[in-house]
Amino acid sequence: MPKALDFYADIIAAPATPPGRGAVAVVRVSGPNLKSLALRLTRKSDFKPRYAHYAPFLDENGSAIDRGLILYFPAPHSYTGEDMLELHCHGSPVVVEMLLRRLFALGARPAEPGEFSRRAFLNGKLDLAQAEAVAALIESASEEAARAAQRSLEGMFSERVHKLSQALLELRAYVEASIDFSDQEIDLLAEGEVEARLQSLLEDLETLRRRAQQGRLLREGMTAVIAGPPNVGKSSLLNRLAGREAAIVTDIAGTTRDLLTEHLNFDGMPCTVIDTAGLRSGGDSIEREGMRRAIQAMQSADRILLVLDCRQTQAEEFMMAQLPCGVPVTKVYNKIDLGGLSPGLEEAATSVVYLSAKTGAGIDLLKSHLMHVMGFEAEREDALAARRRHLEALIRTQDFLQRAWDELRHTQAAELVAENLRLAQQRLAEITGEVTNEDLLGEIFAEFCIGK
Ligand SMILES: Nc1nc2c(ncn2[C@@H]2O[C@H](COP(=O)(O)OP(=O)(O)OP(=O)(O)O)[C@@H](O)[C@H]2O)c(=O)[nH]1
Ligand SMILES: [Mg+2]
DSSP, X not given: OOOOTTOOOSEXXXXXXXXSXXXXXEEEEEESOHHXXXXXXXXXXXXXXXXXXXXXXXXXXXOEEEEEEEEEEOTTSSSSSSEEEEEEEEEOHHHHXXXXXXXXXXXXXXXXXXXXXXXXXXXXXSOHHHHHHHHHHHHOOSHHHHHHHHHHHTTHHHHHHHHHHHHHHHHHHXXXXXXXXXXXXXXXXXXXXXXXXXXXXXXXXXXXXXXXXXXXXXXXXXXXXXXXXXXXXXXXXXXXXHTSOOSOOOSSTTOOOSOEEEEEEETTEEEEEEEOOOOOSOOOHHHHHHHHHHHHHHHTOSEEEEEEETTOGGGHHHHHHHSOTTXXXXXEEEOHHHHTOOOEEEOSSSEEEEOOTTTOTTHHHHHHHHHHHTTOOTTOSOOOOOOHHHHHHHHHHHHHHHHHHHHHHHTOOHHHHHHHHHHHHHHHHHHHTSSOOHHHHHHHHHTSOTTO
């Protein structure tokens, strides 16, 4: 956990602004003793902390690469918790490159992706969930996602996790005390106290999980793969959902061969929709390759939309057998304008949507069905940016709490209750990074962009 400041002996530098031309580019530097580096770069001293100073950025011969602003943030009052410099130069890739080369000559090295945030985490400036929220904010693709990221960055997610963790700790202490004094025959169940506290913990956890689930959906959304026999209107459905003629539509069976991907947004929920080649036996080698890719795409989808002509649903059983198992399926009975049917939705183990890709009737039913099955609530104001990792940790915490509850109910073995509570608390701690390992940190920060 938070290491001593100046844990890292080396200095890192990277552009903080995206590559390309612009009015201004910012280069950030973090590490020990940056005041002396600033002096060598500018031949100026007296940098007032956190003030913008106008200065030349000099090369090794003392001529100016550029003139701009330099800000000095002495440790520990900086993003990383180390000494930091921000250099604002003109937004030319060439100037940035020259400035970086000069910084490297002065002892800095290129920062790895996410290294600034990683240092911020290791120096205790941010916890892990907050550091991940920084990345989520930068990547957010919608206003809702940005707001959810901001809430997590401000620590709302971490705060909830800490509160739960604190309540768990108190409950553990209570249960463990009853083990220590078991000769006094404290009956856990009879008191009802443990049961009541466990119940309220489970409820709070469920609320948090739902808010995090919203956040994950805002960020990652879902992937739906459109599959089915040739000519049933798969590409027409993609076009209708996308609101544009993305795919070629003809009445020739076997029109689509390649995968076609559209990134869409249903009321704030990102949805990647993939159109595929029609599934049938035979076909030329191109079509067969298309079918192979279709199956592959389905395997990693959140949901398969099995499109069928509503007038020819006998193909259904054969089709269901072609689909990879384990991926949820929604059946789309298309061409209701030709079948004389009305738009509709039947919610079941395998739901059915009746629609017409051609007229658009029933399309909204499909969209709201997809949002519903993913647990997405469009109007929710309290989503917290979260990743799959966080949700998995929350679900595992729930599992251990549930086990503690079961032990309490059925065996009344205080040791087993206590052990499950301990395991539950450990899972929670993974979220904020109180319990982590190097591999996990490496994985998380590698996803960040360079300079963050
Ligand atoms: N009347 C009517 N025609 C439709 C509807 N959906 C698609 N079609 C027509 O059905 C034919 C096939 O449509 P596509 O979207 O190309 O079908 P596909 O499933 O992608 O076909 P392949 O790519 O060959 O597998 C085209 O002539 C479409 O205009 C619909 O809802 N109603
Ligand atoms: Mg097609």
